[in-house]
Amino acid sequence: MVLGVRRMARFAAATALASSLAYILVAAGTASAQTPPAKQDRMVVDARELVYDNDKKTVAAVGDVQILYQGRTIEADRVVYDQAGKRVVATGNARITEANGTVITGDRFNLTDDFRDGFIDSLRVVNPDKTRFSAPRAERTDGETFVFEKGIYTACEPCKDNPERPPLWQVRSARIIHKKAEQTIYYEDARIEFLGVPMAYIPYMSGPDSTVKRKSGFLAPKFLNTGPLGYGVGLPYFLNLAPNYDVTVTPTYLTRQGLLGQAEWRHRLVNGSYSIRGSGIFQQEPEAFLASPLGPRDKDFRGSIETNGRFFINPRWTFGWSAAMSTDRWFYKNYRIRNESISSTTYLQESISTAYLNGQSSTAWFDMRGYYFQPLTSSDWQKQQPVVLPVLDYNKRLHKPSFLGGELSFNVNITNLSRDAAAFSELPKQQTYLITTPSYSLYDGCAVYQKSTCLVRGLAGNVARATAEVSWRRNFIDPLGQVWTPYASLRADIFSINPNTTKYFNANVATIADTSDEVFGRAMPAIGLMYRYPFVAKTSWGTHIIEPVAQIVARPNETNSLRIANEDAQSLVFDANNLFEWSSKFSGYDRVEGGSRANVGALYTGRFGKDAFANLLLGQSYQLGGRNSFSAGDLVNTGLNSGLDTDTSDIVARAQISPAKGFFLTGATRLNQTTYEMQRIDAAATYSNSVISTSVGYGRYEPQPELGIVRRREGLSLNGSVLVAQNWRLRAGVLFDLDKYKLDRENFRTAYASFLTNGGVAPAYPNTGPFQTASTSFGINYTDECTVFDVSYSQSYADRQSGATKDSRTVMFRLELRTLGEISYSQNLDSSSVGDGVSSSSTR
Structure with missing residues (x-):
């Protein structure tokens, strides 16, 4: 017997008919046939039609079915409940939305009456973090274990224009087992495919699911290869000891030097966190490095320890530290050890350890700290x-x-x-x-x-x-x-x-x-007075503000300038930024500006339309009375050759111009007060939009012989990137050392004169040219919602302070698959070059 009931309007479980369906659907799993369902088990049913079959003991909801039950939403064209078999079958556009946002779709759902277990055909699962599973058939058991037969996993979104096209990458596995209780996904007989093409085979692997933030297990391996170390591979293991502390242990085997051990401890407390990292190795071939004092050949054991921490005493006060120590100055470079405390330039490398106590309020600031410096170059x-x-x-x-x-x-x-x-x-x-x-x-x-x-x-x-x-x-x-x-x-x-x-x-x-x-x-x-008088003009093409500025500061003469040890004011750059500085133009506290001085200038600000603007400053400084502090050099001659060491200073200027959105021109210069020759030039042009980004920088600084700088420094940098296709971006950069050309010529002339004087043969003229590259780099990057792929090449000057004799050339590779991990690798193409304490015979 079949009983049909036609309903064109929505109805809820509170109605008699829907209550009957709710009762039938939940009775087998929650209560006896005579016991009404508990209040928390009530469901809301929405359908166009309910069909009862008393002979088969089934009830069916037909047409745009939507069932809300225990936080889940079940949608389908037809849902049939078999009271005898205690099964629920959903067919036609079947879809389950879990309480956490996971969406499960399939051609046919065959589930138990409490929706915990069952089979699903043509399964597709989309998790809240946009990760996806699919399989021709899947089974859910115990309400928490999914088994995907011939399953596919990916974190990539399907192509909008062609959803059937394979994603950029996916893991295809004979079986994928997702155990929610363990928060773990297991892959059996898995292979990683890129655009549907198999690239790697992994017999067995496992990883945390999208609900996991921290879980013990192996991380992505690390690879390295250098002449003195040989080939090396490190396999980090992360040990999640508790929600607020963990340990990562990374053994790295190196074919020439043996086993490098690394461990990192991290601990988060209520008011802060800290970490401790340690590294060490008993070297198998110390002879791969130079002898002391140019290298660490005399050391069998080498290692380092680093620690960082920051704690909040209260909302205004914090204390913390960042410290690093190593057995020798070459260890971090030789073994590619991460050290966040390293401050590095081409010719200055040091590890800076510090501890501090800091307090702030809306009107006050306090900071107390200490420093320890460890040099990392041979000449320090x-x-x-x-x-x-x-x-x-x-x-x-x-x-x-x-x-x-x-x-x-x-x-x-x-x-x-x-x-x-x-x-x-x-x-x-x-x-x-x-x-x-x-x-x-x-x-x-x-x-x-x-x-x-x-x-x-x-x-x-x-x-x-x-x-x-x-x-x-x-x-x-x-x-x-x-x-x-x-x-x-x-x-x-x-x-x-x-x-x-x-x-x-x-x-x-x-x-x-x-x-x-x-x-x-x-x-x-000191006493002083500053005067400004802005003039504003509005025209049809913009608003203009012209502001003459004059400042006078009277002080007595500076005393004891030759007796102090100038430790924190050795750097002095006179430019438009400190032209009107009230206290002192010296960079630190050890020196103080003395005498009476007047600073004058003119400032222009203009706005044109919606995005364009211009800002210009031109000024000069005058020593009016007393002794000029900048003409009296201290133990390091700070102030001399600065442009302030004469009664009438050099002229300084600054310009910032943006003629269009995303386009910026900046420049600053210092001109000799009598010859108007440029003593310093800093200029840059940048442009950026969604497709292209480019910048040009130029700097030129005249000699300052009394500071130990006897030649002009000049450089030109070019950098840019361009979006060549969707998600693909090319980038390149070059830094030209324009002064090296002049230095090569001077060295050649000196050598040439020496050879002629001694009756020798003149050397060949160096083929250098005016554009000598200090560094170059280029690379390609792909980034989308699931993948980051990057390959780059870089070349830089030989770091002669660390013993290098050849330029360094490095290729770097990085691949990050979202949720699976990251693999990176770098290779020095000049492994035979001497540097960083490495012996020239270290390679084989």
Whole structure:
């Protein structure tokens, strides 16, 4: 007997008919036939038609069926419940949406009455993180285990235009088993396919499912290959000990040096986190490296330890650290050890360890920290590196104090440092300064200190300074729109210098500092006034603001400039950015600007249309009275050759122009005040949109012989990337050392003259040309929602400070498959080159 009921409107389980269906559907799995379903098991049913078959004991919901039950939503063209078999069969566009957002679709669902177990034909599963499974047939058991027969897994989205086309990559497996209770997916007889083409076969593998953030197991392997190390492979194992701490152990086998062990501990606490990393190896072939002091050949065991941490004491105060130590300066480079504390440039590489305490509020800032420096190049000497402990900075600003108005600020700095050996270098001469001849002298050619020919980079012994400054300034705007800003400050410094005059080979070091007067002080009051008068004009093509600016600051003469150990103010670049600096144009606290000075300039700002703008500044500085601090060099000659060492300074200018959206032009220069020759040039042009990104940079800096820089430095950089196809981007960059051409010519002339004088044969003229590349790089990158693929090539100057004699050329490869892991590899194409303490006979 068949009973048909036609309903064209939606109805809920609260109605009698839907309640009957709900009761029938859940009775077998939740209660006896006479027991009504529990309140939490009620379901909402929506269908066009219900069909009862009393003979077969079935009830069917037909037409746009939608059932809401226990957080799940079941949709299909037809859902039939077999009361005798306690099965639910859904056919026609069948679809289940789980409570967590997982969507399961198939041609036919055959499930138990509680929807926990069953079979699904032509299964497709889309998880909330957009990962996907598919299989011709799948079975779910125990409500938590899915078995996909001939299953396919991918994290790539299907092609919108052609959904049947294979995704970029997928894992095709004889069986895929997803155990939700274990949060693990197992793959049996798996192969990884790219665009449907098999590329790798893996008999068995497993990995966490999309709900897992942390799970013990093997991570992606790491590969390396260098001459002194041989071929190496590392297999990291991640051990999830608890939700807030874990350990990663990475044994790496190297064919020449043996087993490199690495371990990392990470621990997250309520108010912060920290990590500790350690590496070590007992080398099998130490002879692959240079002998001391140019290499680590004398060391059988080499290793390092690094640690980082940061903790929040409360919302305003934090403390933390970043520290790294190694058995030798070459270890990080030789074994490709990650070290976040390394600060690196072409000719300066060091590991910086620091610990700090920091506090901030809306008006105040406090920072106290210490530093330890470990040099990582052959030419540096640990005894010349300072230990800085502590450095304390405090700044407090009061806005509109009741008795003055304006802004009142307080600054405090305390610095204490010590080193074992003095660091000083000889002022080089043009004809002998050849970068092609590396030097490993501890004193860089200044083996005996001479005050007239040597620059003191740092004193041996202990140096301490305490600085306190209070300053005030306030803006007044008169009825004409003129802006007047008076300024006043008072600064006091106390120095304590206790030089070491007895150690490390140099008796004349005692002449660097006067040991009879170890403690001295200075005070520097200042008053000043700044005047600005903006003129605004509006035209049909833009808005223009022209603003003349004049500033005058009166101070007494600077004292004790030749007695201090200038540790933090050795860098001085005079440009438009510090033209109107109130306190001092020196970069640190050890030096302070003295005498009376006027700074004048004109500022232009223009806006044109919606996106275009221009900003220009032109100015100059004048020494009005007193002694010019920038003409009195200290132990390192800071201030000389700066453009401020004459009564009338060089002219500085700055420009920022954007003629269109995404297009920026920037430039800055310093011009000689009499000849108008450019002493410094910094210029850049950038353009970027969704397809192309490009930049051009140019820098040129004239010689500063009194600072030890005897030749002009000039360089040109070109960088760009272009989207060549969807998701594909090409990039390239080159840095030209334009000055190397001039240096090669000078070296050739010197060598040529020497050969002719000695009756020798003239050498061949070097074929260099004006565009010598300091570095080049190019690469290709593919990025979409599931894949990152990157291949790059880079070449850079030989790092002669670390012993390298040839340029380095490196190829890098990286492949990241979302949810599966990442594989990366780099190869130095010049493995036979000498560098980083490596012996020239280290390769085979």
